[in-house]
Amino acid sequence: MYQTSFESNLERFNRYVMNEIPIRLIRLSDMKFVARNDMRKHFRGSVPEDDLEMRYSPSNTVKYAILSHRWLDEGEPTYEGMKSGIAAGPGYEKLKKFCEKALTYGVEFAWSDTCCIDKSSSTELDESIRSMFRWYENSEICIIHLAQSETIEDIMDDEWMKRGWTLQELLAPRKIKLFSSHWLPMTDDRNDKSHEETKMMKTLERATGIPLDDISIYFSGSFGVDRRMAWAARRKTTRVEDVAYSLMGIFDVSLQIAYGEGGDRAFCRLIEAIMQSGNPSVLNWTGEAAFHPSFSCAIPKSPQNYEGLTRFPNLCQLEMTMTSLGLRVPLVVLPLSISSSIYTEQSEFEERVSQWKVTLECPLCPTIRINFTEYEENSNCQYALGIVNYSLGSCDVPRIPGQSVGFILRRAPEYRSMPRVIVCKPRSEHFPGLKTVFPESHECGQWSKANMTGLVEVNFPEIPSHSYFHISREYVEIVYL
Known part of the structure; x- marks a missing residue:
């Protein structure tokens, strides 16, 4: 300076x-x-x-x-x-x-x-x-x-x-x-x-x-959150709270020091402070979410949740606000349907772990297929893709890049609402108008992040990476995670 x-x-x-x-x-x-x-x-x-x-x-x-x-x-x-x-x-x-x-x-x-x-x-x-x-x-x-x-x-x-x-x-x-x-x-x-x-x-x-x-x-602003967290994933501290406190400067945030609060609570507070920067890469994690009744299920348990994932640099800033209902974030929510679900068993720590290999496809663009793993039965769950790198053009029409990044959302049957019909207006010959049954939106945290996968990239065919797919404003949803 x-x-x-x-x-x-x-x-x-x-x-x-x-x-x-x-x-x-x-x-x-x-x-x-x-x-x-x-x-x-x-x-x-x-x-x-x-x-x-x-x-x-x-x-x-x-x-x-x-x-x-x-x-x-x-x-x-x-x-x-x-x-x-x-x-x-x-x-x-x-x-x-x-x-x-x-x-x-x-x-x-x-x-x-x-x-x-x-x-x-x-x-x-x-x-x-x-x-x-x-x-x-x-x-x-x-x-x-x-x-x-x-x-x-x-x-x-x-x-x-x-x-x-x-x-x-x-x-x-x-x-x-x-x-x-x-x-x-x-x-x-x-x-x-x-x-x-x-x-x-x-x-x-x-x-x-x-x-x-x-x-x-x-320079702290030059790196994604997920990338920096991966640097810290295998490091240890004597005091469990120091896992979070030692990362404050690296992420340019400030926390009240409170030894005795526990490592989970300290790390949750760190992630909450980082989320205020609006960097979507903070959501690029897999595995176990932090377990604490006062924190959002969108917060991971430790830096180790960020290891071994694909990085997506230059993501657009995303509005993220922590509320009493969870992490409030506006996303373009595209419905996904289960194309196939295969039951498997895998040995992990000398135990047999049940898994489902799930393939999802998007009704708006059936060529988009996403494969991921679930640890619990999924046939009654509903899925969607929450796009994070979108922008609002004229008249607040969402514009999605040909190469898009988002994360998988899921919700259990008890969160379903009465369906309603939404008509997606035609924007190009590649994406004709569709009559789609889509659940009504609620502001009660009905969606949760599918924790076994981080951010995923999807490509809209026939739409170059530097061009945009225009979709109805109805698909922009305030989600609480």
Whole structure:
């Protein structure tokens, strides 16, 4: 961010220091804590005079190193121990090594999550957790200590690659430097983040499952929700709530920190906050929905629900609102009928699991056929396709791309209503007018997401991908999931 016409360099500097850097840091010259006001006094003389031709960024003035590591079982230095001057032990020796390496990067201050947060203050802990992504992002260098690695090859099995909080500590910083268990640099480079296919970057890509380019530079708005969730799917945290809390910065959302609420509730709140962005890829998940009476059945149980699915980039923004009736979302709802349903059994965890292989087709375009799996008998269920990438043209006529994306909706017999007749007006020779029996719409959450499938792509024949299929306004339905 750069200065505006109404904000001087000094004003911008002050705002940055008081809001965008850690609450306190370690002064490397004497290993003492300094607060934000101290940082403001220290760097104030380095703020350049106002110049309309110059773009000033406070991060070029306020520089600090930040540590990323795995906590030791033997204990880490605490805020109280550092403040009283009695910090000692293996954790304190690690902290001193970090500070030594930080000095080689020309910084005078450093931050570590073990001792720079007063964890006895719930207010400070809450702010620190919610701000941590920004603190890593604004650091001059992120020094990563890999306690289980001696060589680059060892990185593949290092516990650092498998933890929840270290995902943001890899993605957020502009510069990172990895050190081995004995604090030897893993490479000769000053910055181990690179657009080049270096041995280090290719190893990080394999170890994390994140593409090299996405590691080298990360912008939260550039990636689908499903893609980022898949990056976190195999990572673990000590506190179950941290599965959600550690992802706040990656998704640019903020949650109230409430340890003790449980992992399911924390993850549900995370998904609810993400849904406000309107990115339909948040619905691209399969498997078990979160089980909690106050949350929508459109919310998955964990990041693992997003693994192994087809990604659909550049989806249009979709209006999503969480209500007491569930997730409120307007969709183009196209009826689907069961073409075939085959019963099968499959071994899973030494048990026989009953499944139905279902083929659905769309009466509006019979060439569209969708195959998916159900875990329960489906002959009495009703299905539909909820198109997410549609737009409303003139007179609010829905326009569906030739290549469309949606998810399968289902509802049980008790949710059926009295049928009514809808006439789909002819829009082209390929889609003549149809007289279709379609259930009446209700605002009572009659539809649910078929959880065994994520987003699916359907192609309307004879309609090029850059053209649109126009359909009656009657097929736009407010659905509560």
